[in-house]
Amino acid sequence: MPEGFYSRFLVQRFAMIDVIMSLLRRRKPLAPEYFILYQQHEEADVCGPSFRELTGCPQPVLSFLARISTLATDVELENDVRLAEAYQLETTMRDWGSRKYPMPLNIAARSNSPLFGHGTASQDDHLSTLNACFYWMAHLLLARRVFLDPTASSRVQLYRKHLFALIDRLPPGCGPDSSLPIPFYMAAREAIVPLDREWVRHKHAEMIAIYPDRSRELMMSLTEDIWSMSDREYHDLVLKGPWDLPWIDDDMNVQMKDSQAMHFII
Known part of the structure; x- marks a missing residue:
């Protein structure tokens, strides 16, 4: 990642737009899969400008979305390979998310989560x-x-x-x-x-x-x-x-x- 504030801002903004447009237009992201923000790079949510604060999307989640977009549109992938990679991605997503977010509509988890507080x-x-x-x-x-x-x-x-x-x-x-x-x-x-x-x-x-x-x-x-x-x-x-x-x-x-x-x- 670039070191300068504005350079980081522009790279992060490009990455977010690239992935969102790929999802809307049903195509792969324009940046290659090895692009740093399409890998899990949680430091991007810490160093200013914070990717999470700038876009509303945690950087690891952006990497998940980029991978989903690729899996959904890569016509060269055999279906069995696609599904196997999707299962692995889902496991990775759940492992990462289990540390941050309660399970969907989990009433017990809600009471202990700031996402569902009553104040x-x-x-x-x-x-x-x-x-x-x-x-x-x-x-x-x-x-x-x-x-x-x-x-x-x-x-x-x-x-x-x-x-x-x-x-x-x-x-x-x-x-x-x-x-x-x-x-x-x-x-x-x-x-x-x-x-x-x-x-x-x-x-x-x-x-x-x-x-x-x-x-x-x-x-x-x-x-x-x-x-x-x-x-x-x-x-x-x-x-x-x-x-x-x-x-x-x-x-x-x-x-x-x-x-x-x-x-x-x-």
Whole structure:
């Protein structure tokens, strides 16, 4: 890593944008896999400017996301190899996260965690909650894009529900929530029932009121399109029966929507 403050800032900013755009556009990151920030390099969260504070995403989680993006889009990987590497990555992620974040919706762990405290949350508490959002988003994306779990799977819905609970703890305008869009919209597209979708719309409206941003509006529009597509597929499944329809992984249809979308980050 560069030693100068501004040089480090620019490198960290590039890495974050590169990985996020790779996830949005369904491609590998532009930087090579051996790029230092795509390896676990926790010193980046300590030395100023802190990567975790700058982006809201702990540096090791960025390395997980870069790997997920590569595994999901590398057409040269045989499927057995892809799954084996995904299982190893999941183990690494859980080992790292077990020291920092409670298990999803673990009531016992909540009472001892600042992420679910009942007092007034500090700025550091909000940042820690945002960090947890990026971590659990990585698990969600690994399940959806590499293991190809459908939206309705119990694992995907567990991660989605936990992410909603974390996001709900970030009051609009608290500061760290300005970096919330990617975890929020990635989780939002997995909402199935009307109550959850209404919560997403309400949260989106709250954030837009404070952080007006065309990219947020585009991602919410894409989310609505994905919901409509999922509803049509479910209607056809009920109407015709699963035996009359070719099996299509639902993430492939979402991928088609992503490829047609105009994503950008300012």
